[in-house]
Amino acid sequence: VEKNPSTHPSIHPSIHLSIHPSTEPLSDAEREIIQDTWGQVYKNCEDVGVSVLIRFFVSFPSAKQYFSQFQDMEDPAEMEKSSQLRHHARRVMNAINTVVENLHDPEKVSSVLALVGKAHAIKHKVEPMYFKILSGVMLEVFNEDFPEFFPAEVQVIWTKLMSAVYWHVTGAYTEVGWLQVSSSAV
Numbered sequence: 259v260e261k262n263p264s265t266h267p268s269i270h271p272s273i274h275l276s277i278h279p280s281t282e283p284l285s286d287a288e289r290e291i292i293q294d295t296w297g298q299v300y301k302n303c304e305d306v307g308v309s310v311l312i313r314f315f316v317s318f319p320s321a322k323q324y325f326s327q328f329q330d331m332e333d334p335a336e337m338e339k340s341s342q343l344r345h346h347a348r349r350v351m352n353a354i355n356t357v358v359e360n361l362h363d364p365e366k367v368s369s370v371l372a373l374v375g376k377a378h379a380i381k382h383k384v385e386p387m388y389f390k391i392l393s394g395v396m397l398e399v400f401n402e403d404f405p406e407f408f409p410a411e412v413q414v415i416w417t418k419l420m421s422a423v424y425w426h427v428t429g430a431y432t433e434v435g436w437l438q439v440s441s442s443a444v
């Protein structure tokens with residue numbers, strides 16, 4: 259199938275991430291569960307980050323339009339070698355790590371995510387919907403790669419965190435004047 263970079267992403271049916279316009283803070287117990295499970299994921303930071311992005315770009319090829327180095331690549335094995343992809347994988351994982359390490363400090367979390375949101379809105383002009391899609395892919399890969407650490411009740415908590423991430427990121431988009439940020443569930 260010919261990929262037209264200007265078309266909207268098709269929504270993958272396996273992604274059921276529901277996003278609420280405002281989010282309840284995580285409880286202490288939930289924070290601890292996030293930190294413990296993330297510890298397992300982050301041990302494999304490089305591999306997990308790359309798997310997440312490959313899955314994202316293969317399932318949602320229009321998301322590649324923003325990346326000069328692999329926007330025309332189709333072959334996942336070739337994408338995997340792209341330094342731009344690997345670099346972004348590391349940045350995504352490190353940003354999530356900063357969020358997880360600072361869950362006790364809501365101001366730090368919002369400032370980190372506001373910077374991410376602003377850079378993607380202003381510099382990279384990324385359609386914010388892709389953040390929601392990427393969150394779903396991330397949870398999917400974590401669950402698949404570490405099933406013993408992601409039973410259903412842990413997935414619920416992670417979904418809550420990812421909703422908060424999306425809420426902060428899109429808040430920054432709105433702040434810099436990006437209209438039409440969708441807050442409805444995928």
Ligand code: HEM
Pocket residue numbers: 321322324325342346349350351353354374377378381382384388389392
């Ligand atoms: C949780 C999600 C994400 C995080 C934490 C994240 C993080 C980052 C960071 C820290 C940077 C460098 C900051 C800068 O340029 O000032 C970056 C660059 C970039 N991001 Fe993201 N990102 C995320 C999602 C996305 C998505 C969904 C897309 C597009 C589909 C995207 C596209 C880009 C592009 C095109 C760049 C510039 C790449 C380059 O210069 O090589 N990001 N990202």
